Amino acid sequence: MQYVRSMAQPVKPVRPQTSTQRLKVRRLLAAAAMELFAAKGYEATTVDEIAAAAGVARRTFFRHFRSKEEAIFPDHDDTLVRAEAVLDAAPAHENPIDTVCRGIKEVMKMYAASPAVSVQRYRLTREVPALREREIASVARYERLFTRYLLGQFDENSHNGDEPLLAEVAAAAVVTAHNHVLRRWLRRGGEGDVEAELDHAFAIVRRTFGALPAIASAAPAAVASAQGEVLVTVARTDAPLSEVMRTIEQALRRP
Numbered sequence: 001m002q003y004v005r006s007m008a009q010p011v012k013p014v015r016p017q018t019s020t021q022r023l024k025v026r027r028l029l030a031a032a033a034m035e036l037f038a039a040k041g042y043e044a045t046t047v048d049e050i051a052a053a054a055g056v057a058r059r060t061f062f063r064h065f066r067s068k069e070e071a072i073f074p075d076h077d078d079t080l081v082r083a084e085a086v087l088d089a090a091p092a093h094e095n096p097i098d099t100v101c102r103g104i105k106e107v108m109k110m111y112a113a114s115p116a117v118s119v120q121r122y123r124l125t126r127e128v129p130a131l132r133e134r135e136i137a138s139v140a141r142y143e144r145l146f147t148r149y150l151l152g153q154f155d156e157n158s159h160n161g162d163e164p165l166l167a168e169v170a171a172a173a174v175v176t177a178h179n180h181v182l183r184r185w186l187r188r189g190g191e192g193d194v195e196a197e198l199d200h201a202f203a204i205v206r207r208t209f210g211a212l213p214a215i216a217s218a219a220p221a222a223v224a225s226a227q228g229e230v231l232v233t234v235a236r237t238d239a240p241l242s243e244v245m246r247t248i249e250q251a252l253r254r255p
Contacts, residue, residue, distance in 0.1 A: 023074065028054045029050060029056070029064060030074040034120055035053065037072070038120070047061055047062075072125075072131060073121075076141070079110045080142065087099055096149065096153040097150075097206055104146070104178045108178065108182060108194065111185075118190060139175060142175055148167075150167035154166070174202070177202060177204065181197045181201050
């Protein structure tokens with residue numbers, strides 16, 4: 001008996017997907033899912049059918065999504081990262097409410113990049129409760145991100161322990177304003193100047209929350225000299241006059 005010595009074949013290393021490749025596959029799966037949901041209905045569509053329609057294996061589907069309802073929201077993870085990057089790179093002088101408004105604009109950019117797909121997805125979420133719940137869960141992630149950011153901008157013990165409430169309410173106001181404009185735009189089939197409408201909505205939020213005295217970077221400061229001859233006051237141009245005057249009065253009373 002002769003034994004043939006075989007040479008082991010080198011195993012090609014599996015290259016990790018780049019973020020661009022990953023997003024491309026996720027969008028491919030999302031498109032297949034939406035097409036099948038529209039043709040067969042959400043309940044009748046299986047993960048295997050979605051994977052087959054996208055030309056990938058079942059295991060590939062589950063590398064990208066945990067469930068079929070998650071599949072029609074392929075961009076939220078990456079958009080959340082971009083929104084967080086906006087917060088991290090915010091200039092020190094910027095009002096935190098303005099920063100959060102800029103952060104949530106990343107979400108609008110995501111929808112506006114593909115109006116037809118966004119409108120189709122909106123219609124599906126209106127018809128399928130499971131998809132609506134998934135959308136609500138995605139919105140909650142943005143709210144938590146913005147709440148944490150705003151809370152970090154408060155001076156410690158600046159508002160009698162109400163800082164978490166103020167941060168959460170302000171973050172929810174920004175997200176609600178964004179979603180109000182987004183829904184109106186989607187109901188119109190993705191038509192109209194959504195950016196102008198969004199800026200108008202944010203102006204309303206800024207008038208309500210933009211001058212919160214508890215936000216450190218927005219609060220005015222005043223310093224009086226020891227001789228009482230000079231008073232230096234620093235305040236944002238959008239700080240309310242009452243807050244500026246109160247700060248000056250406090251500085252004048254200091255010994």
